[in-house]
Amino acid sequence: MIPFPHRNDLIDLHTHKMTVPAGVFAITNLFVQDIHQWPPGHGAAFSTGIHPWHLEQVDRNSQLRKLESLLNDPMVVAVGEAGLDRGVDIPFELQTSLFLEQVHLAEKAGKPMIIHCVRTYSDLLDILNQQSIGIPLIIHGFRGTREMAGKLIEKGAYLSFGHSLLHPASRQAVYFANLPAERVFFETDMSPLGIRDLYKRASALKGWSLDEWVATVHNNYSSCFSS
Numbered sequence: 367m368i369p370f371p372h373r374n375d376l377i378d379l380h381t382h383k384m385t386v387p388a389g390v391f392a393i394t395n396l397f398v399q400d401i402h403q404w405p406p407g408h409g410a411a412f413s414t415g416i417h418p419w420h421l422e423q424v425d426r427n428s429q430l431r432k433l434e435s436l437l438n439d440p441m442v443v444a445v446g447e448a449g450l451d452r453g454v455d456i457p458f459e460l461q462t463s464l465f466l467e468q469v470h471l472a473e474k475a476g477k478p479m480i481i482h483c484v485r486t487y488s489d490l491l492d493i494l495n496q497q498s499i500g501i502p503l504i505i506h507g508f509r510g511t512r513e514m515a516g517k518l519i520e521k522g523a524y525l526s527f528g529h530s531l532l533h534p535a536s537r538q539a540v541y542f543a544n545l546p547a548e549r550v551f552f553e554t555d556m557s558p559l560g561i562r563d564l565y566k567r568a569s570a571l572k573g574w575s576l577d578e579w580v581a582t583v584h585n586n587y588s589s590c591f592s593s
């Protein structure tokens with residue numbers, strides 16, 4: 367059965383934690399090379415992919431084949447995190463090539479992609495301007511400018527916000543209320559904070575009730591994940 371959030375669940379779009387609190391629906395991320403047995407222990411939703419940081423540590427072809435077969439499992443609801451990162455010393459061409467290979471596998475499987483994007487928003491935008499990608503793309507941990515948020519949303523992307531939204535000086539907090547809510551997700555990623563803190567912060571920034579965000583993010587999940 368395909369894991370799907372209950373209407374009242376808080377959705378944590380991207381986390382590395384294996385335990386999911388009651389009332390939360392989370393997509394737990396596993397790096398392909400870390401998966402030694404399947405299923406990995408509990409009946410939840412997972413994303414899996416080859417992270418740009420690991421490209422030189424893994425046998426890329428065998429990991430791509432492993433990813434392709436994992437995507438047959440309904441528990442794997444998305445490819446990711448995969449993407450582009452100019453903060454690491456990994457050849458950018460190699461990053462782009464592995465990213466596009468994973469886009470291709472996601473398209474074949476008809477599953478969305480959770481994207482790691484560090485100092486590469488304009489690179490991603492170039493890719494989106496050059497080719498049309500037939501699956502929903504969710505940029506996780508979005509920290510870009512308001513202008514970049516607008517451009518990526520215009521190209522069809524969803525933006526997932528994490529702990530940086532809580533920071534009083536966060537630039538995302540300044541423009542957050544003006545983003546189209548139907549393109550927004552929240553995530554805890556590596557942070558110890560709870561997903562409820564993000565929903566509360568979003569409610570305060572937008573002047574919405576928690577329930578309005580719960581309903582909106584649920585709808586966003588439905589549009590993204592029920593193809």
Ligand SMILES: [Zn+2]
Nearest residue numbers: 395447555556
């Ligand atoms: Zn992550």
